[in-house]
Structure formats: C-alpha cells, structure tokens
Amino acid sequence: MLAEKYAERIQRTLSKYPDKRSAVMPMLYIAQEEYGWVSPEGINEVAVICEMDPTQVKSIAGFYTMYSEQPKGKYWLQVCTDLPCALRGADEFHKALKAELNVQEGGTTADGMFTIEHVMCLAACDKAPMLQCNFHFHESLDMDKMKTLIEQWRSEAAQTK
C-alpha cells in the first residue's frame, strides 16, 4: 500500500497544496515508482489519497506522456525526434537504436530490459541526438556511445538481480 510505504513523502507532498487534488500528479509518480507503471491498483490508491474518483485519476494519467499505462522495460528509452533534433540526425539515431536492440517503435525487448519510443521536444536541442532513460537525460549521443550505455545498463541490471 502506497499510503503506508510512502507515508512521509505523501504527507510532505500534500502539505504543499491547499487541496488534495493538486497532489494527484506527484502521487501518480509514486504509484509508478512502486508498481513500474500506473496500474489499476495504483490508480485506486491515488484516488483515495487525493479524494478523487478513480476515473478522474485515470484521465490525468492518460493525458500526460510520462505516466506509463502499461508495464515497460526496466529501462524506458524516450528518444526526441522533433525537428531540431531531426536536423542533427535524431531520426537515423532512433532507427539505428531500434535495430541494435531489435525492437519496434513502442516495443520492449524480449528480455524485458528496454522499451523504446520517440517523444516530443525535451529541451535539449543543442545536444542532439539525445534521449531520456527513466527520466534522466543522455545527450550528444551516437551509436558508439549508445552501445556503451546499453552495456552499462545491462551489467547494472545483472548486479541488481
């Protein structure tokens, strides 16, 4: 249960706002952290905490791209392919990355390690190609750097198993 496990963080967050509903976005992040995605039970728990209807919580989760409405790979790679990045090779990079990991757009690798999708502008246009992995930015990439990162993540995951 989120309410018990994250009691202190939830309380601190709720204290920022004059009403509970305002905390729905940070609460959805907590639910995603706990369950790996905004699962039905996560939605229901957030609804109780924020005194909202689960349907309202679900509509918030669906509106924003950073809430995952289905399970993702351990590493969620979001590549910016918007115009400024695309002018600096982001489309080719995105394509090569999918080929490297043998995965389709929006798909997850068979071992459950990587999900790849393209996203809209991430405010890093001068450092294209770039991506965010589990909300952390990686910039000025090429496939060589990417292969090193993938190896790093693989060994990191092997260690935490």
Next chain:
Amino acid sequence: MTQHIIYREKDIANIHQFDVYTQNGGYDGYKKALSIKPSEVIDEVKASGLRGRGGAGFPTGVKWSFIPQNEPIKYVAVNADESEPGTFKDRQIMENNPHQLIEGALICAYAIQATAVYIYLRGEFWDLGHELDKQIDDAYKAGLIGKNVSGTGWDIDVYTHLGAGAYICGEESALLNSLEGKLGQPRVRPPFPAQKGGGLYGEPTVVNNVETLAAVPFIMREGAAAYKVIGTEKSPGTKIFCLSGNVTKPGNYELPLGTTFRELIYEHAGGIADGKQIKAILPSGASGPIVPATDQVLDTPLTYEDMDKIGTVLGSASIIILDETVDIVWAASKMVKFFKHESCGKCTPCREGTYWLDKVVDRILAGQGKAADVDLINNVAKNMAGTTLCALGDFAANPILATIRHFPDDFKKHVDVVQVEESKPAVKAPARAGGAAQGRAGRASATSPTSSGD
C-alpha cells in the same frame, strides 16, 4: 557582450551555489525590494521596460500591476514548462544560476504580496526539479523565504511542482489547471489569471516565465535605468537566443535585444554547419512563422518590433536554422506531428485540424498528394487560426500557412511528381483518417492504448 545578466555562470564560477551567489550581489535586489513599498517595486520593473520572455512579450511590470491589492490570497506561478521545439534556455538558467530565478520569483511575490510561489517544471526536468528543491531549502535556511521575511510581516512559501509531459501546460491557464490536479487544458478567459476567479485556486495569480523572472534581480539591484540602456527602446535588455538546427555551434547565446540574425548565426555560432548555405529560419520554434533567410531577414534586428515587420514573431527566441538541403515540406510535417500530438483536445478546430493536416501533409510528402491537397491544408490551417481558446490553434496553423506562403516550390516538387505518376493505377489510396484518437486528444478520455501517440 562583456557581462551576462542572466547567464552569470559564464562570468562567475559556481554561481549555482548559494554562498557564491550571495557573495556576488545575489539576493541584494530582493533585499532592496523588501526595504521599499511593493508598489515601488512594480514601478521599478515597469520603468525597466522588461517584457515577458516566454513568448508573448507582455510588459512584466504592467502584468504585476493587474493584481488587486485587497485580496488576502495571491500566487506567483513560475512557468518552467519549457517545451517549445528549439527552446532550452530556462533549463540552463535553473541548472547554472538557480538562485537568480528564486530571487526573481521572490521579488515578484513581494511586489504583489503573494502568499506562495509555485514553480511548475516540465516533468522531464526531473533531476533539475529535485536540485531546485535543495536550492530553495538554502534560501529558507537563510531566512529569505518563510514567515515574517526581514521583519516585514510578510510570509512566503516556495514550492516546485513537476508536470508530466504536456506542451500545452506551458499555456498559462492550462498550467494552472494542471497545478490544481485537473487536465492541462486552457481555460475560457475572462476572468484572466490576474483577476479574482481566474488564477490558481481562483485567486489572483501572476504567471511569469523563468527567463523573465531571472532578469528582475538585476533590475532591482542596478535600477531600471541600467537595464534600459541595453537593447532597444521598445525591447530593452538582453535575451537568450536558443540556436539549434544546422549551425556549427548550437547553444544558448545571451545577447542584447537588437542583435541581428547575421551576427548571431555567423559571428557567434560559427555559421552554417558543413559549409552549406542557409535556407530558412524558424525564429520562434515550431509555433512562429518560418521566414526565408534573405539578406533583408538576416540583417533584421532581433526585437519584438522588428520581427513583426518581417512577418514573424520573436516569441521565446528559439531559433531553428534550416540549411539548403532541408525539404520544407518535411520540416512542416515534423512540426504538424508535434502539434497533433500536443493538442489537448479541448477545441475542435485544433484537435481535428492538426489530425487532418498531418494526414494530408504525409500524403504530399509520400508523393501521393495532388496540387489541390496543398490548397486543402492551407484552407484547414486558415480555419484553425484564431478559432481556439488558446494560441496553440494559431501556432499549429503556422507550420502550414507560412511554409506554403514562402516555399511554394517545395510543395510543388512533391505534387508535381504525382501528376506525372497519376496515370499509373497502382498508387495506393491514402489511409482514411479515423478520428483523433492517437494523440493527447484521445488520451484525454483515457481511451488510447498508446503512451506516446504517433
């Protein structure tokens, strides 16, 4: 330029640290503000001529003066949602000189006698938002934020709030809705955010961009007159120009307003990459009209008033450079896809219009369009402009209206191919548009299984 007003990290190492910031005049502007009447602070900012750096260019001091004095609860909402394609300036401010934003927000809060400041960061600034919390704590510990600041009897709190990936939340009324835990969709105005009933939780609220507020400490510390000598009469001060695309040295350049495109691109950013020729400029990301890079355009000073003269806008000055090899129809398609994904789905012209623009531009780009298709998208775009609750409808029309106006030959090349090939029976009919269920518009009702739209 010898000295930076915003990007002071270029002149002073480690200015992101509280101690270094305060040793170099940091929070002096705030302390000066606290020693005078709130109305005098507003007068000083008015006198500086500072205009909103988020895109609209509205005079900042005037905006603050709209807040009614007699309301007990008032808010400052800092717009750190930076999401326009080509914009990455606010991020650098918050990474390298965060206390200057906090100080600017506090000066604004004191001037309108606000009760709280909410800094709304786009969710992707996840690491940055958590760092900013620490910087805010430093200011609390120093007694700059909290109860009875400097014995003035005024209480203030500062909080960060992370969004979760929605361009529309940079629109001020959508930002307020998002902060309230509602869908990030624009509100009907009036009432405006500054008015009772129109702001955060219905209370009068100033919504200012990060760069705008980061300019305020200098104005308070050095005085409006010192600020006004920089830039032009109607566009005073420095501006951060975010340069991206086909330039040798993309990046953020803080320069006086009035700098020309030519100086920016060729003197500061090393010219066009790979020795190519420049073809076009998007002065304000995807949302402002494109302009061909003629000599006249290149020699135009970057000011609010001069951009108007060449039929475009300064906006947030997210300048995207396109070289001679770029197909403008491809660029238009990229921008249309952005707006299709980011339309919040509230207003029909934008929700449906972006969808249809995307379908037909793709058809043209695939060599399956007809000359009439170019007229069709022009017509769809015209019917979007000015018909929506927020400016996104106009923004989304620009990638079509301005590209067709300035680069008709790029479109003609694609449809000409079709006219030759039309006798062949094998040309596949374009897929039928099935309703706007793939973008945010669809997800607003939580019906779409995709998490990133197209």
